[in-house]
Amino acid sequence: MNTLTHEQISRRAEKIWRDRGCPSGCDSEIWNEAENQLKSESASSATLSEGQSDHALAEKSSSLKKAARAPKSPSKTAPKPAPAETGKPLWRKPHSR
Numbered sequence: 001m002n003t004l005t006h007e008q009i010s011r012r013a014e015k016i017w018r019d020r021g022c023p024s025g026c027d028s029e030i031w032n033e034a035e036n037q038l039k040s041e042s043a044s045s046a047t048l049s050e051g052q053s054d055h056a057l058a059e060k061s062s063s064l065k066k067a068a069r070a071p072k073s074p075s076k077t078a079p080k081p082a083p084a085e086t087g088k089p090l091w092r093k094p095h096s097r
Contacts, residue, residue, distance in 0.1 A: 010034075012037060
């Protein structure tokens with residue numbers, strides 16, 4: 001398992017800080033959260049199979065997102081009715097008397 005560097009934690013903490021709108025007074029909370037996130041990510045990447053890299057997982061995730069966002073083609077739709085012929089009444093009997 002890799003040991004986390006100060007710079008890695010610092011970059012993640014800054015990202016969290018910016019995502020939260022640059023709050024003041026919660027530096028150690030953000031630092032601990034960044035450290036925990038990085039530790040959990042490194043632990044989960046250690047459990048990946050040897051054939052899968054982070055890059056391959058990112059590509060798979062990206063392709064799944066694209067497929068989910070793609071417009072769905074209608075599988076079963078009723079045929080569109082033919083437009084009425086012009087000049088001919090739509091009903092056989094007149095409606096008004």
